[in-house]
Amino acid sequence: MSDALQALIEKLDIEITLEQRNYLRFLYEHLHLEELSDKEQQYFIDYFFKSEPLRNMAAFALELADIMQEMQENMPAIEQAERLANGREQRLYYERKWAERRRQQLKQQITKNDNVLYVPFHYHKKEPGPIIICLEQTTGMAAYSELCKSMILPWFMNAHHEGRDLYIVPYDRQIHVHYRFENGHLNVADFKSFIEYKASGEAAMLPVLQFVKALLQENQQGTEADIILFTEGAPVDGQHLVSKQAKMMLEEMTQKYHAEFLVIAMHEEHFNKQQFWFAHKAFFADNAIQ
Template structure:
């Protein structure tokens, strides 16, 4: 991997400082840059030199990887043991329902030719659910942009290792497109667009949750999806999140796709706990940022 980095740096007639080498090697490892074509790797290395944002993201990400266990231990989670127990019971209930439904499908789709039964087992196979990052883009989030984006980098490793799609969905009061990295593999066009995206406005959470539901509906066979929401913690439509119709929508989506929802809020004193009742875990990023 280090040989690859040095090779492409030389081709571009560049020199690396020790810090730049460390950052570039980190990105190569976490983003699996060495799996790209030579032309794409040259582009990535050139982009690295030209993008201060990407270099800053790498600095933050390296620091976060080193302290992530400490963060998880020290940052409080807004979650009750009773609710955890209920969630597990509900998860098992819906998993049994899912299995029963799929077994029913197998029964009806099985055909017989002579004494040979053709059973479509491939349709029964579960696919690993995607990791979906919902990244709030507001004026208040502007100062946290690089740290939030840096937290996404290590998730490429998880997605790649577990053969899961990774989606990044920037949002404010609307969803302005999304980036899909199939099985955690790097797409340079999407990746550079993600680094440079900036659509500051007020943030509404319901549109992005509805958008996520639409993504999951296209993956009928998936299970155990993960949603990670980066937010200031005060969406303009927060009061609607406790309305019966919205609660029903969220509960059905969580149960159907076995979703685990994590929220990373920027500051504890700005966070409205009641609006994020559907989260399994809430982390406050202050210790990582300051």
């Protein structure tokens, strides 16, 4: 446990079990809570003891550490060795890595006509794009809500380390609210709202994908966007994902914003790979649920 957290617990004279200490340690490490003011940290700790869902999320996250590490290691520019680097070295590492990636992309974008080389330098100047997590919150997903939210926690660390905005977009048939965590920094009020957010009904995929496209259009200075879709695997409009209009939209997101789509489905048997043709990778939570 960090010295700052230990000092705060002692200052608040809180009785805490070893299990609770482990949960708080995980949350402090992945949400960078030490960057909050003492008052905000105190508020978070108080909320931690009041919120059973938050404690359950931390417990799930610890139990699923190996699975989540596998998912994170399949995200661009996220490797275990990188996450272990110290703060300054880590920032420099990511700066070098993004610079190298931009150089490689620039090289791939260069075209030649006779003896003239066309070099798109405007592309080279772009910064890494956002991480956008779309979380299905429906009647069918209610049993898995805390599990899915626990899987989201490590992406706060990834966004923070890479200096990328993290968006969390709960959805059912439409989008009622979304949360933006600038450069992965925690906003306690929005985080609390995210933890407590619930919806019902069924899920539609096209509205959330259209919403993601709008977010990407707002972040035109960035590229290499990562889109993570949590789903039960059977959206009511799944057949429309293979329509010409949907394919054009998704192909534009991939080509223009270099979006990478990762799907995390609750059950493999419900997953229709033809409908999710645009996914670069898919994980199935069946084993974790059992």
